Amino acid sequence: MSDDRPDPAPPYDDYGLDPSVAQAIRDAVDRSDAAGLTALMEPLHPADIADLLEQIAPDERRALVRLYDREFDGEILSELDEGIREEIIAALSPDVLTDAVREMDSDDVVDLIEDLDEPAQAAILQALPAPDRAAVEQALTFPEHSAGRLMQREVVTAPEHWTVGNAIDHLRASEGNLPDQFYHVVLVDPVHRPVGYVTLGRILSSRRETPLSTITEDSFRTFDVDEPDADVAYAFNQYHLISAPVVDDAGRLVGVITIDDAMAVLDEEHEEDILRLSGVGEARMTDSVWQTVGRRLPWLIVNLFTASLSAVVISRFEDTIAQLVLLAALMPIVASTGGIGGTQSLAVAVRALATKSITSANARRVVLREVLVGLLNGLGLAVLLGAAGAAIFGQPLLGLVLGTAMVANQLVAALGGVLVPLTLNRLGFDPALASGTFVTTLTDVMGFFAFLGLASIVLL
Secondary structure, eight states, X not given: OOOOOOOOOOSEETTEEOHHHHHHHHHHHHTTOHHHXXXXXXXXXXXXXXXXXXXXXXXXXXXXXXXXXXXXXXXHHHHSOHHHHHHHHHHSOHHHHHHHHHTSOHHHHHHHXXXXXXXXXXXXXXXXXXXXXXXXXXXXXXXXXXHHHHOBSOOOEEETTOBHHHHHHHHHHTGGGSOSSOOEEEEEOTTSOEEEEEEHHHHHHSOTTSBGGGSOOTTOOOEETTSBXXXXXXXXXXXXXXXXXXXXTTSOEEEEEEHHHHHHHHHHHHHHHHHHHTXXXXXXXXXXXXXXXXXXXXXXXXXXXXXXXXXXXXXXXXXXXXXXXXXXXXXXXXXXXXXXHHHHHHHHHHHHHHTTOOOTTTHHHHHHHHHHHHHHHHHHHHHHHHHHHHHHHSOHHHHHHHHHHHHHHHHHHXXXXXXXXXXXXXXXXXXXXXXXXXXXXXHHHHHHHHHHHHHHHHTO
């Protein structure tokens, strides 16, 4: 007899975890239904379980972890936001934490524990076998945000004189000791210095007697252990790398970086740039109220002082505004439009700096382009605003003042949007962190000054 029951609903919709599945999981936690929770969680990807843990309240989170304790996957820990990792680790029993950590690659373990406090670090290190513990402890001695921190120690190597047949036999014999995912077999010389690598595809498609040294990839390059991870990510993106060996000061192979880790760094860099442009630093959704206030309030205070410069400029034209009150209603138009123009140039400049698209060779051309863009934008807005000012208020000279001030402020916005981040970068500061405040202040001050100054000369 056929089974006419409908298939169970998939756990995902078009945009990730199905909300009904998430609610069913929360209901199972409320009922303390361990079997039902395991059945609901089993089909889920570790990244979606991590998302769920980040989205629910802390008390629900702890209850879910306790109930799901024996089934906890180590990948979930590596996917979790740094803000709640310690909380999850503290909620896991020692046996479950041990099993979860042992499943992880060394680079994931390093990423997991580098931001934890010492008791949490000790708990995880204690859970590792002695060789893995030594590898992780060594990785933690490398500078933060370096290739040494980013690499994994599990590398598949072969002597440079081997053939394809030697490599295949070695891989088959090492079945239980191979990394879960790897892309290249790294060729090393007698002192363990990498001299090239061969893709698995090349190995499988070549004859057994083929020397590995004849089928190496042209993309081969190495990274020093102390090289900044942002530079590593840039190289992966620029040169389309899949994996790359990491070497110590003597050039000996110590690990390998894979594309997934490099792209994670690139994503983090982009996310940080976006957050810093908004003046919120390294904000996370799991931050407490006080942590969020601590990151945002200092920049609001800085902005308070810089905004006072605009007030000073306006106060200098108090008599002008008193004689023509209409100016008070119109001057925010010039300043705010300039602010938008400056933000547009700023976003392009910060992104170009992050991707190394701006160099000393093309900086002059980039600045000139932004000036021309600002001039043309200003002229377009001047025609519209000038005509509207003349038509609505019946004062052609007022329209002329508005249009001229608009052109001047768009030029200032375009220049400021590109020169401020370039200058900060040259001085060694993060251009994404402070540029927004300076560019906004610049456009406000110059917008008010140009508009009110011209009005004082032309209209009074």
